[in-house]
Amino acid sequence: MSRVSEFRDLPKIELHTHLEGSAPPAFIRGLAREKNIDISGIFDAQGNYTFRDFDHFLKVYDAACTTLQSPQDFHRLTLAVLEETASHGVIYMESFLSPDFCGGGDLVAWRDYLAAMEAAAAEGQAKFGITMRGIITAIRHLGPDQSRNTARVAAETAGDFITGFGLAGAEMMGRPGDYTWAFDAAREAGLQLTAHAGEWGGPDMVAETIRDLKVSRIGHGINAINDLALVDQLAENGTVLEVCPGSNVVLQAVTDWNAHPIARLRDRGVKVTVSTDDPPYFLTTMSDEYDALARYFGWGPDDFADLNRTALDAAFCDAKTKAKLATRLEQQ
């Protein structure tokens, strides 16, 4: 039996979301109508996003993003996402932001988009009680040259709101070492680091990402399970995995929930956290993720409390913000 409503009010920390990928479909349809853009083909009869596989998912995602054209659009998007996310008990979320989607990677244009998102984050904090931080993310399939530009943009705008640098997009394009320059530059600018790896690639991709990009967190990382020596190394080093089980099931990175390695990774001592990735695309929410973890792996209140403490420890925000959030987690 579903216990989604039971989990809804539980305070949660979420580390792995993509801002554009969190856009409610009704919000994107509204923007499309306003701008006379025909993207009707990306929705099913129920009005949800629809796609066949990971490559098609990236295409549908890009099509939805064509409606997001101005800082004002991103202001509205950020507020809509924060409202929806907060309604599932999330008190802190980190979102991947792409200067490539906001002014084509131009620093001056990006500053306007960023100001709009930051203003929306402040509004979201006041209205919905959710704290947001941004992780500037290079898009792997745009190539290493573009990633250097993204890193420069990230270094210029690092601060209280932009606290991290990441790497997303098609995992099997190139190797992690192609992005070393970008990650070194971001690290020197004081940004904390994460990269998608081991969602589609094998344990070698996870190991190379840690070796070449020196990240503290890995997006997904689930395929590390195929190399137990690597799993033990992750546990020993305290590398945090941003696991998004619902996303993995829908995109068929795993065959089904029963086959998902999150519990095995955790039982072997790896620091796992749980996030929704691109929730409306995968018809999920944080409440749904918790409900599934309870049903498939028998996780209960102590497990979820532990999960949230791990996520808060690994969050890319300052100590003062963490202390405030810890108080809210403990109040539960």
Ligand SMILES: [Zn+2]
């Ligand atoms: Zn992701």
